[in-house]
Amino acid sequence: MRLSRRARILLRIGVGVTLAFIYIPLIMIAIYAFTGGTTLEWPPPSLTTHWFSVAVKDHAVRDAFWTSIKVGLAATAIALVLGTCASLAVARHRFFGREAVSFLVVLPIALPGIITGVALSDSFTQVLGISLSLFTVIVGHATFCIVVVYNNVIARLRRMSGSFEEASADLGASTWQTFRYVTFPTMQTALVAGALLAFALSFDEIIVTLFTIGAGQETLPIWIFNNLFRPTQLPIVNVVAVLAVLISIIPIYLAHRLTREEGGAAAARGGGVRAEPVVAEATAMP
Amino acid sequence: MSGKSSGNPARVAWSIVASLVAFMMLFAAGCGSSSNNGGSTAGELKKLGKGEGQVNLVEWPGYVEPQWVKPFEKQTGCKVNNKDAGTSDEMIQLMRTGQYDGVSASGNATARLVDGGDVAPVNVDLVPNYKTIFPDLKNQPYNTFDGVHYGIPHGRGANLLMWNVNDVKPAPKSWSIILDPKEAAKYKGKISVYDDPIYIADAAVYLKAHDPSLGIDNPYELNDKQFSAAVNLLKEQKPNVGEYWSSATKQISSFSNGNDQVAATWQYQYFALKADNQPVAVTPESQGFVPSEGATGWSDTWMISSKAKHPNCMYKWMDWIVSPKVNAQVAEFFGEAPAQSKACNFTSDKNFCDKYHAGVPAFWKRVYYWQTPVADCGNGSSDCKDYNDWVNAWTDIKG
Amino acid sequence: MEAADALASAPKRSVGRRLADLFHGRSRLQVAALLAGPLGWMVIIYLGSLAILLVAAFWGVDPLSGELTKSLTTDNFKTLWNDSVYRDVAWRTIRTAALVTLTDAVLAFPIAFYMAKVASRRTTAVLVVAVLMPLWSFYLVKVYAWDIMLSANGIVNSVLGHIGVNGPGFGITAVWLVESYLWLPFMILPLYAGLERIPNSMISASEDLGAGPFTTFRRVILPLAFPAVVAGSIFTFSLTLGDFITPQLVGGGTQFIGNVIFSNITNNQPLASAFAMVPIAVMIVYLLIARRLGAFEHL
Numbered sequence: 001m002r003l004s005r006r007a008r009i010l011l012r013i014g015v016g017v018t019l020a021f022i023y024i025p026l027i028m029i030a031i032y033a034f035t036g037g038t039t040l041e042w043p044p045p046s047l048t049t050h051w052f053s054v055a056v057k058d059h060a061v062r063d064a065f066w067t068s069i070k071v072g073l074a075a076t077a078i079a080l081v082l083g084t085c086a087s088l089a090v091a092r093h094r095f096f097g098r099e100a101v102s103f104l105v106v107l108p109i110a111l112p113g114i115i116t117g118v119a120l121s122d123s124f125t126q127v128l129g130i131s132l133s134l135f136t137v138i139v140g141h142a143t144f145c146i147v148v149v150y151n152n153v154i155a156r157l158r159r160m161s162g163s164f165e166e167a168s169a170d171l172g173a174s175t176w177q178t179f180r181y182v183t184f185p186t187m188q189t190a191l192v193a194g195a196l197l198a199f200a201l202s203f204d205e206i207i208v209t210l211f212t213i214g215a216g217q218e219t220l221p222i223w224i225f226n227n228l229f230r231p232t233q234l235p236i237v238n239v240v241a242v243l244a245v246l247i248s249i250i251p252i253y254l255a256h257r258l259t260r261e262e263g264g265a266a267a268a269r270g271g272g273v274r275a276e277p278v279v280a281e282a283t284a285m286p
Numbered sequence: 287m288s289g290k291s292s293g294n295p296a297r298v299a300w301s302i303v304a305s306l307v308a309f310m311m312l313f314a315a316g317c318g319s320s321s322n323n324g325g326s327t328a329g330e331l332k333k334l335g336k337g338e339g340q341v342n343l344v345e346w347p348g349y350v351e352p353q354w355v356k357p358f359e360k361q362t363g364c365k366v367n368n369k370d371a372g373t374s375d376e377m378i379q380l381m382r383t384g385q386y387d388g389v390s391a392s393g394n395a396t397a398r399l400v401d402g403g404d405v406a407p408v409n410v411d412l413v414p415n416y417k418t419i420f421p422d423l424k425n426q427p428y429n430t431f432d433g434v435h436y437g438i439p440h441g442r443g444a445n446l447l448m449w450n451v452n453d454v455k456p457a458p459k460s461w462s463i464i465l466d467p468k469e470a471a472k473y474k475g476k477i478s479v480y481d482d483p484i485y486i487a488d489a490a491v492y493l494k495a496h497d498p499s500l501g502i503d504n505p506y507e508l509n510d511k512q513f514s515a516a517v518n519l520l521k522e523q524k525p526n527v528g529e530y531w532s533s534a535t536k537q538i539s540s541f542s543n544g545n546d547q548v549a550a551t552w553q554y555q556y557f558a559l560k561a562d563n564q565p566v567a568v569t570p571e572s573q574g575f576v577p578s579e580g581a582t583g584w585s586d587t588w589m590i591s592s593k594a595k596h597p598n599c600m601y602k603w604m605d606w607i608v609s610p611k612v613n614a615q616v617a618e619f620f621g622e623a624p625a626q627s628k629a630c631n632f633t634s635d636k637n638f639c640d641k642y643h644a645g646v647p648a649f650w651k652r653v654y655y656w657q658t659p660v661a662d663c664g665n666g667s668s669d670c671k672d673y674n675d676w677v678n679a680w681t682d683i684k685g
Numbered sequence: 686m687e688a689a690d691a692l693a694s695a696p697k698r699s700v701g702r703r704l705a706d707l708f709h710g711r712s713r714l715q716v717a718a719l720l721a722g723p724l725g726w727m728v729i730i731y732l733g734s735l736a737i738l739l740v741a742a743f744w745g746v747d748p749l750s751g752e753l754t755k756s757l758t759t760d761n762f763k764t765l766w767n768d769s770v771y772r773d774v775a776w777r778t779i780r781t782a783a784l785v786t787l788t789d790a791v792l793a794f795p796i797a798f799y800m801a802k803v804a805s806r807r808t809t810a811v812l813v814v815a816v817l818m819p820l821w822s823f824y825l826v827k828v829y830a831w832d833i834m835l836s837a838n839g840i841v842n843s844v845l846g847h848i849g850v851n852g853p854g855f856g857i858t859a860v861w862l863v864e865s866y867l868w869l870p871f872m873i874l875p876l877y878a879g880l881e882r883i884p885n886s887m888i889s890a891s892e893d894l895g896a897g898p899f900t901t902f903r904r905v906i907l908p909l910a911f912p913a914v915v916a917g918s919i920f921t922f923s924l925t926l927g928d929f930i931t932p933q934l935v936g937g938g939t940q941f942i943g944n945v946i947f948s949n950i951t952n953n954q955p956l957a958s959a960f961a962m963v964p965i966a967v968m969i970v971y972l973l974i975a976r977r978l979g980a981f982e983h984l
Contacts, residue, residue, distance in 0.1 A: 303969075305728065305732060306732055306735060306736050306739065309732060309733055309735075309736030309737075309740075310736045310739055310740035310743075375948075375951040375952060376951075378751070378951050379950065379951040382751065382951075397749060398749055398750065398751065401747075401749040401750035402749070402750035402751045402752060403750070475854065475937075476837075481938075524938070527937075527938055528854075528855065528937055528938075529855065529937055529938065530938045532933075536934075539832075543833065543836035543837060543838055543839070544836060544837035544838040545836050545837045545854075545855070658749065660748075660749065672748045672749075673748045673749070673952060674746075674748040674952065674953055677948070677949065677952045677953055678764065678768065678953075678956075680948070681768075681770055681771075681940070681945055681948060681949075682768060682770045684938055684940050685770060685773065685774075685938075685940065
């Protein structure tokens with residue numbers, strides 16, 4: 001596209017403004033992480049990595065981290081299975097209520113988290129009579145992670161026509177063999193992208209978790225919630241945030257590459273760029 | 287091929303709404319079980335057994351601190367899991383989940399917990415240190431119901447008026463600095479008050495002194511006229527309020543960052559700010575820490591859950607927290623009057639109990655402990671506002 | 686003879702194969718098997734829980750014990766209607782959510798367009814990572830960073846002080862600012878994906894027909910990207926609509942729908958449930974409109 005000089009400059013300014021807006025608060029957090037500051041001081045005290053070692057050694061942080069990982073993996077696994085099943089049904093079959101499925105799976109993310117949280121909490125404790133625990137947290141997380149996997153997979157399935165699967169059946173493959181040798185390989189990268197997103201969603205989730213977690217347990221966001229305003233703990237909180245951001249570079253890049261390849265192949269087929277929306281299922285943090 | 291696909295979006299929405307309504311009717315028909323045993327209480331523990339290895343507590347900030355938790359864990363083998371709560375509502379919400387063994391409840395929570403069947407009676411014979419609790423804390427309407435003990439007193443205190451000495455001069459002696467519209471306007475946006483319907487009682491305490499024609503006696507028992515006056519006062523205060531706080535630690539941070547200059551607060555925040563060398567002050571000891579009108583306050587009680595999974599550890603905790611040395615530690619750390627009379631021998635400041643009027647019932651007449659507002663005014667009439675009215679009014683006040 | 690022998694000794698089909706054959710060609714059976722899990726989960730666990738919560742809107746409550754009195758009543762709706770504060774809160778929340786959506790759309794467009802059409806492959810990859818990284822720095826930490834920045838002694842006040850303007854402090858402006866900040870990545874990504882899908886040939890055609898870049902933007906790119914914007918808006922709108930933590934931390938006493946629900950959950954769950962119907966109804970309508978505008982293809 002030919003852009004006039006003025007348009008190009010304006011565009012670059014727009015990009016700069018947005019990036020600055022996004023990163024100024026993060027830079028502040030990083031400064032606090034490296035100075036251990038709790039209130040504003042100017043000039044800031046000297047930089048140190050002391051708090052990084054404190055954070056890594058802190059038992060509560062480590063436990064919370066592993067709890068978050070466990071919950072994230074379990075919720076993602078459930079979401080993968082359920083999301084894939086739902087998208088297969090919707091993309092490859094016609095049935096009464098088909099349109100409703102897309103609508104239904106997006107509800108947990110679209111409705112306020114406090115409503116989902118309280119509803120689930122009440123059901124668990126009052127109707128089912130079970131205690132709140134990591135299990136109930138996982139159920140809550142899986143519920144809103146389903147849509148993330150569903151959207152990714154169904155977008156992929158829609159772009160891959162059903163004719164491959166028909167051909168496979170014509171050649172004598174059973175339903176299961178068709179899935180295993182034809183459908184699944186094409187879905188794979190969409191599954192990984194969806195899984196990464198679902199995991200990210202679960203990892204940062206606070207509101208539904210607040211209502212569904214049991215006594216004495218903490219995911220990382222819950223730990224932050226409990227320690228955010230404690231002056232002695234605040235530096236550790238900032239460090240945790242900085243570490244999370246840095247570590248996240250890898251999965252984000254991975255997801256982008258995975259779906260980018262698909263887009264590259266499609267572009268090679270000619271015509272406009274029809275790249276797969278990357279991690280386009282914006283993840284919600286109910 | 288199966289039937290035609292339903293492409294109509296409105297039909298989609300209606301089908302979801304319809305299934306929701308169907309479910310709702312199912313539950314309305316009584317499928318859902320009630321969580322509360324409404325009034326029927328679990329029995330009290332008859333005998334103390336072995337500790338279960340764990341105890342889950344809900345508490346006010348500053349009540350469960352490592353200094354006395356670690357020795358407790360070592361001595362009893364009960365690991366303490368605790369959760370800070372900022373308001374009585376939060377405490378009740380947590381207790382209703384049945385996840386916690388005990389709670390340090392104030393008077394605006396105790397009646398509700400008892401009535402809701404969320405707490406069990408306490409067998410005070412199993413708590414040896416109960417014997418030497420100050421007499422004026424025993425058998426009180428906020429911890430004893432129908433003659434049955436429901437908790438072990440922890441300590442008591444008054445809500446404080448705190449200000450930044452650099453910004454607020456001269457030192458205020460009255461709540462009017464934040465409740466009188468003209469005075470409060472001077473600190474517009476810099477005032478911080480407690481985010482809880484119970485704060486309406488603070489306005490009532492103020493009006494009791496400044497508008498005797500209203501005839502307010504107990505700030506928690508307000509008829510229509512008295513209640514409206516208190517609510518209107520708070521509505522006039524709202525434009526000047528910068529923050530309604532429910533997290534004690536957040537209020538500390540707000541004062542440090544210069545967002546707040548004068549506030550209704552607790553001792554916990556005051557001492558934390560002083561420890562950080564912040565320029566804050568509260569109504570001095572010479573005035574009994576209480577401004578001229580008096581103040582609301584609290585007398586807290588440790589209660590045990592009716593669904594407690596670790597009752598033995600909970601009893602051990604209750605005995606521990608009111609043992610003389612520990613209760614002295616707690617009282618000095620937080621800045622409240624201890625419940626344990628023998629604690630006065632163990633405070634590091636020998637005059638602590640005197641300063642805090644620990645055993646002086648007359649002093650506490652100016653402090654109106656938090657209590658649950660109920661319709662029954664207690665003097666024959668039952669036209670007082672109940673807690674639902676208070677909650678609705680609070681939403682109204684904040685706008 | 687040989688054929689008959691061959692048939693008679695045909696290999697037995699395994700259990701797995703038999704099961705697969707059962708499903709072969711039977712669309713309804715496949716659908717039923719596939720949907721049993723997800724639909725069962727969504728309907729029983731999610732809709733069921735929602736129903737339990739919402740049915741309480743028609744009940745009363747004992748203010749002391751919190752016990753629900755299960756006799757049908759419309760008192761809660763009467764309270765919501767009669768007291769204007771609930772209308773004010775609902776309208777304030779919806780207004781802010783719309784404003785946040787608009788703000789994010791404006792902020793997202795330049796960078797999304799740059800990534801989709803102008804930047805090189807490598808720059809785009811860098812920008813995608815740059816846009817997504819903040820998502821991992823935890824909601825609470827980001828809001829707290831803004832809390833500090835907007836404080837009386839904070840950086841916003843000191844910078845604006847240099848040009849003689851007072852910072853917004855805490856209040857609804859702060860909430861708008863912070864919410865716009867938090868959900869911006871959720872607008873950038875679908876928009877980027879949607880812009881990428883616009884064939885370059887269309888843009889070239891528009892230029893060949895004599896349109897300048899701004900006209901092309903207005904009459905070709907914007908309409909084509911609109912469904913993607915709507916897709917992103919689902920998140921910016923719904924996340925703002927339901928948030929109660931940000932108003933609590935930087936709102937200075939401002940009440941949003943989520944705050945009112947939160948304050949009533951313990952003492953008056955029926956009222957909280959009744960009020961919860963407001964954001965649910967708003968979002969269902971919003972989703973229907975969004976779907977009509979084609980946003981669901983861009984999620």
